[in-house]
Amino acid sequence: MIPDDSSAASDAPQVPAADQTLRILRYLAGRPAPVAASAIARDLGLPRSSVYHLLAAMAAHGFVLHLQEDRRWGLGTSAFELAGGYARQQPLARLGRPLVAALSDRLGESAHLAVMSGGDVLYIVEERAPRRPALVTDVGVRLPAHLTASGRAMLAALPREQVRALYPTASSFPDRTGVGPRTPRELREVLREVRARGYATEDSEVADGLRSVGAVVRDRAGWPAAAVAVTWAGDAVDQSELVDAVRATAATLEARLLR
Structure with missing residues (x-):
């Protein structure tokens, strides 16, 4: 878990508002669910009025979101964009690439690693198996998270309030093949x-005739850092073997991230 930053720094910050903003973001990143502004002020030892002003400014830029019905605050999509940018640049892709390659070699199917980017998944590693159908999941491609196994694995690991904020109405559900939640x-x-099974699936929701299974990779705070998935065509595959291999690869990557 990310430790609380509730103690005052030994040296007074030269830009107090910036210091307080970063402390609030760090605090929210370490929480498993959105929290009340009063709790943020109490735990960080900040004036409640300052916390409300800072949260409003961060919400305007998408770094936090306000769940009005619950009167709580959580991380927004811009915070996930920053996390995704770091993941793309450094440890996640570097650590994940050999594991995803080994997964593809073992199963003889195409495998990939993706991160959340707002309501989309963004593919950061792609391993194509020989003589397998062409996929749309090239590195750098974005797809609607609710339609993909990777996205569902990560969405299922988010607090329900966060999912509700990403998908508030029926208009939040783009469609590709006419199949999938609307x-x-x-x-x-x-x-x-997905939560009950411990892995996610999709069947012809991204492309006709293609199926996938995916498993989440969590960070130290328990948030979904990424997801590992395998895609194949048709039914002539032992899905239980794929599920076991995908979950094992995700668990190995998670363990390496936590070292």
Whole structure:
């Protein structure tokens, strides 16, 4: 877990507002669910009025979001963009590439590693198996998270309030093949099944005739850092073997990230 930053620094910061903003972001990143502004002020020892002003400014730029019904605050999509940028540049892709390559070699199917970017997944590692169908999951490609196994694996690891903020209405669900969840209620049911199984699936929701399984990779704070997935065509595959291999690869990558 990310440690709380509730103690005052030994040297007074030269830019107090910037220091307080970063402390709030760090605090929210270490929480498993959104929290009340009063709790942020109490735990960080900050004036409540300052916390509200800073949260409003961060919300305007997408770094936090306000769950009005619950009167709580959580990380916004811009914070995930920063995390994704770091992941793309350094440890995640570097550590994940040999594991994803080994997974593809072992199964003889295409495998990939993706991170969340707002309501999309962004592919950062792609290993194409020989003589397998062409995929749309090249490195740098974005796809709607709710349609992909990778995205569902990560969405299921987010607090439900965070998912609700990403998918508030039926208009939040772009479509590719006419298959897949189209309302918040349908997505909640899909993610409930993912949590119960411990892995995600999709069938012809990204491309006709292609299926995938995916498993989440969590960071030290328990947030979904990435997801490992395998894609194949048709039914002539032992899906249980794929599931076991994908989950084992995700667990290995998670362990290496936590070292």
